[in-house]
Amino acid sequence: MKLSLAILLLSFYTVSAQQKPVETIYFEFDRYDLTNKQKTVVSNFIKNLDTSKVQSIQIYGYCDDRGTDSYNFRLSDKRAITIQNLLVRNGFKKNKIIILEGRGRIIVKTDTVKNLHETRLQNRRVDLILVTKENFGKDVHTSFKEKLKVGDRVYLENILFNIGSAKLTDTAKKELNNVALTLLTHQNIKFEIRGHVCCTPEIYSDGIDRDTKERRLSWNRAKTVFHYLISKKISKSRMTYLGCGNKYPLKKGDKYDRRVEFLITDI
Template sequence: MMLRILKYIPLIFFGLAFGQEEAVKSVYFEFDKYSLDEKQIKEVVDFVKTTDSTRIESIQIYGYTDDIGKDDYNCRLSTNRAATIENALIENGIKSKIIVTIEGKGKILIDDDVLDNLPEKRSKNRRVDVVINLKELPKLVLPGFYNMLKKDHVVGDHIYLENILFESGSSKLKEKAIAELDRVALLTLRYKNIEFEIQGHVCCTPKYQKEAIDIDTKKRELSVNRALAVYKYLAFRRVPKNRMTYKGYGNKMPLGKDPEYDRRVELVITKI
């Protein structure tokens, strides 16, 4: 019987099932080993400690091996790898009560006909995935900010769209963002007097760097590209271009809340 590649991606699986946001880091091991060097331990500990502790709901640890060796042995090896990560986190101050899963998944199988870069593929399977389950961001409440367009705005009102948040370094619209923009487009067509500027923002850049790099274009234009992505989508949804403009503001206008709020695009009313 032909062996098939086992694709196990916790981030996608749980995201679809429960709509929960997750952060995932993979830690790679040498063949037949379950020990880590100091650099690897520091990287995985830093991964957890640099995540906003107020948003960490739980941590799951999954160990794997390559397809070489017997099932029972690989199950023990993958479990030992997961335990190594658990111990490293606890020894470095991560509370054990938030680590809810430590599981060895055994071997990841590879197709018989996969020959290209086989050693590299196997090395990527000798790993542990550390999955941080994140709580939803709290609702943002700020004076002059609204979560959707309405009929009686005044010039200067900010429309902060809760789902128009971006991945770090990205200007690509998420599925939730597109659904939110569909609502904006319908309301814009209903309230025909409203004009607005689409403002793009970034977070987490040094003070001397006012703009961030877009990982897709490799250029320092991330906030502009985020605003442009929203502009293009609303134009696609038949919002008249003469009623909207777009501009990137880089890191000049932080909200003073969680940094994730600053990876945003908002609408600012310019004419009614």
């Protein structure tokens, strides 16, 4: 079905089956700005959104396959920033925007795609992924091999970190190698990597990474696991990552709070 001009310029849709809504905004070729009409639609969307129930939002920008990688990474970044700025101007709290990433161009095989024009229209976009508070983690599992459903958490005791560090231990790497093998077998699983910290006063939301000196330790732990799994051939399109700081202690001892967990987002 061909896209109308209105859908080309701006279209929102919600995927509710995953309990993780995805909003998509389409852009014109080689543009990262929005018309006044588009801005009004986004503003109305924000007004109708119960932001008190939103835990976080992730913004990902994309381009079609034309142009160089470097140019498209810059353009996709600008598209993501455009949407971020518009959300903030319309009252959305910036600290809830936890990922802002331009992912560059989406490669297509031009000789095999049935409708190349329409495909390119759909690839010039920004995706917004919302995580609601009521879905911020449910049942906990200790293996990816168990029967999982969307909203489940996977917690592996061997993926722990030293105090103040986001570097993987040898034990954690061995565990992640096993995780990667399982994920390569079960290609349908998509997930969010969530980093945690211990031993941080309640007045602070996160710990300090002793290497970077930033108070983003939980984020850095999640990001480290994200990149390690990419190195093991797990597609980054299956993963996102989030720093949870000190919000969710297990109350089993400090070392168990220096961890990452995996939240299942799609099966």
